[in-house]
Amino acid sequence: xxxxxxxxxxxxxxxxxxxxxxxxxxxxxxxxxxxxxxxxxxxxxxxxxxxxxxxxxxxxxxxxxxxxxxxxxxxxxxxxxxxxxxxxxxxxxxxxxxxxxxxxxxxxxxxxxxxxxxxxxxxxxxxxxxxxxxxxxxxxxxxxxxxxxxxxxxxxxxxxxxxxxxxxxxxxxxxxxxxxxxxxxxxxxxxxxxxxxx
Numbered sequence: 001x002x003x004x005x006x007x008x009x010x011x012x013x014x015x016x017x018x019x020x021x022x023x024x025x026x027x028x029x030x031x032x033x034x035x036x037x038x039x040x041x042x043x044x045x046x047x048x049x050x051x052x053x054x055x056x057x058x059x060x061x062x063x064x065x066x067x068x069x070x071x072x073x074x075x076x077x078x079x080x081x082x083x084x085x086x087x088x089x090x091x092x093x094x095x096x097x098x099x100x101x102x103x104x105x106x107x108x109x110x111x112x113x114x115x116x117x118x119x120x121x122x123x124x125x126x127x128x129x130x131x132x133x134x135x136x137x138x139x140x141x142x143x144x145x146x147x148x149x150x151x152x153x154x155x156x157x158x159x160x161x162x163x164x165x166x167x168x169x170x171x172x173x174x175x176x177x178x179x180x181x182x183x184x185x186x187x188x189x190x191x192x193x194x195x196x197x198x
Contacts, residue, residue, distance in 0.1 A: 003061045004068045005032045013101055015057050016064075032057060044092045047099060087129035088136045090168040095143045098181060106150060106178035116175035116194045117153035120161055121172045123190065128164035140170070148176040167195060 012028020013035050023038050039053040128135050151195035161172040166187040179198040189196040
């Protein structure tokens with residue numbers, strides 16, 4: 001089922017969840033793609049399962065404005081994959097997944113964290129994620145600080161640790177996390193990588 005994206009919904013482009021929360025809270029967004037992006041961001045920032053924002057928007061439109069809903073192939077779906085989008089979204093997704101184990105999260109000894117941080121600092125796979133959406137970055141940094149229990153490494157305090165473009169996490173936090181909580185598939189990490197050895 002597809003929605004007609006060349007028109008403007010009554011009240012402008014928006015979404016209301018089953019509880020009645022409206023995105024955006026007031027006004028409207030330019031189009032369906034922006035509504036899907038805002039819905040995904042709202043869920044990530046509030047530790048709500050992202051699920052399928054596009055499907056949720058289509059269902060909302062088809063139930064409330066059936067004349068803007070068309071069955072069949074129609075136009076291709078809007079492609080908005082958070083993992084292939086902004087780096088901050090990848091980091092928030094990783095942090096939210098870790099947060100579910102927060103009470104049982106084990107950290108490595110400080111010495112091991114320092115060794116890991118030294119390796120990450122010089123790795124070519126580091127990615128900047130802190131320059132995306134400032135409110136999203138602030139939310140992510142607050143969550144990441146909770147996950148690492150306020151700990152830091154000498155390298156991390158110098159702000160030379162960023163994200164990992166291969167494992168899609170925040171290096172400043174990951175260096176403190178015990179291997180039992182880290183998913184480290186084969187992603188072609190360079191030989192010195194500590195995560196590759198887990």
